[in-house]
Amino acid sequence: MTNNMATTTIEMAPDGADHISPPADADLATMLLIRHFELALLDLFARGELHGTTHTCLGQEYVPVALVPLLAERDYVFSNHRGHGHYIARFGDPAGLLAEIMGREGAVCNGVGGSQHIFRDRYLSTGVQGESLPVAAGVALHLKRHEPGALALTYIGDGTWGEGAVYEALNMAALWRLPLLVVVEHNGIAQSTATGAQMAGTIRARAAAFGIAHLRVENSSLTEIRATAGPLVERVRDGAPLVLEFVTHRLGPHSKGDDTRTDAELRQVRAADWHALYSEALGERFAEADAIAAARVTRLVDEVAARPPAVWSKA
């Protein structure tokens, strides 16, 4: 091989309030916007305003926000069932998403996609696990040929590494040197099943088996993440696929009211929540931003809920 990308594994310093570099105002605002957006959804469910399933990204909000400056508009993003943060970080459009979930006017997909099936510009999500990877690989192949320098990113949870489609895609991505960036949100659990009960070995070793570079991020400091991940993401653009694994935490239930974790486990998760760490590190500045985001979401919910139903029109 002329350009051996194999098995770079970089481990970043673990998380903690003393490791948090102060974020830009805009980044902090987006993370908090996502937080309050997700809390509002759970509240809407509790009030019977929403039905079916929703998966909130509470605890994982910083992941897509960290990636924003590393991505370009021409890059594709493939999201999964836990994708509200991915969408908001990319488009800054909580109203379009909320309208989509509530089936109101102004919905991104006229209310047809709902929480899990969103399509906008170069962004596509599905709630069927694992299926996005080969699709993202196909898009990456097209990008490599026709828009060199662009990449396809796909988000995936740790549990989804159980699906065979994941490996078919990794194999092709490595073989064909595709600009594929696999962002793993490793939150330690899949629905009710702990990672240790569903994954043999490690994500790192699985990436290594394909000769795919791997970066493991155990930190929620945006500056640090960007500094470390940035150069590797640039190499993806040259056809060196990357598995970018975030060790993160699912703060809420899998969907609603279906958390099987013990109080002790939940306490641990809450203690590790970026929200708590940032709050401790930033003090007053954080509290103000948090209150602003909360108020913004409250207004948003009232405004969107008052809209008429979405109408399914042709494109």
Place this chain on the structure above:
Amino acid sequence: MAAPTMDRPTSAAPAPVQTLTIAKALNNGLRASMEANRKVLVMGEDVGKLGGVFRITDGLQKDFGEQRVLDTPLSESGIIGTAVGLAIRGYRPVCEIQFDGFIFPGFDQIVSQVAKLHYRTQGRLKLPMVIRVPFGGGIGAVEHHSESPESYFAHTAGLRVVTCSNPADAYWMIQQAIDCDDPVLFFEPKRRYYEKGEVDTTAAPGPLFRSRTLRTGRDVTVVTYGPMVRTSLDAAAAAEEEGRSLEVIDLRTLSPLDLAPVYESVRRTGRLVVVTEAPGESSISSEIAAKVQQECFYSLQAPVLRVTGFDTPYPPSKLEEEFLPDLDRVLHAVDRSLAW
């Protein structure tokens, strides 16, 4: 995997007739099978600790242990494939597919292995396995939690496909499916999970691969299964108030189809309406229409009419009321049939 443990809990003798939901009846049925036969295993995503998303396997891991109730990775193809391996070695695995839309990653194993191994080995291999699938919509959920994929499987030779519509059938059919030496796809009407009915735990209402007439009538035969049985019975009750007498047949078995009672009924009524939640195109409902016109041609007073889901992907939950056949659509078809 280690061998399953020999010891099993002895449950206190239950009352012979109990009022149960379909969900609880399935749970009790699984439990009865596991108690009766230590070769019965349950496997699937989150079936152990959580008891499955619909809690159909609730408490089974606690009572029968992790050797017999396996929480699997997110691997539908792996779940079904390993169940094939277990089945050809004499276990009786019961796989849970979390939602209808997630059976497709396992489709390959079902169509290429589960359906064909018995045939390919000239009967030397048996596959006594059950694949349980909560199916259908009506729960306000996303498309991949609401689909009715049964026709794909009924289309495939080598699979048996059944569906229950009430708690007594749920309790007995799951046990009969587990006892069956052939692979059975067992479709559960998820939106009816919490409907209650009486279950006589001392006697099965009949064999597994038989349809059943639930209501006799003179004017029009209505054939249906799964979640649409309740809708059709409600339609029959409403029709009666208008002086129309509907005969309602619950197919129960989709492959093989047991159409003898349907032919007999249509020969009397001369009219047939088939009601399914699944889209009609190339489906169980079209199969029934074809067979009935062939067998009952001279008795038919009207063409066989179908009331089905539309030939589209399952719609967003706000629109599902429009998609799902309801009492009015069934009655409308009955009117059309009678007006022919």
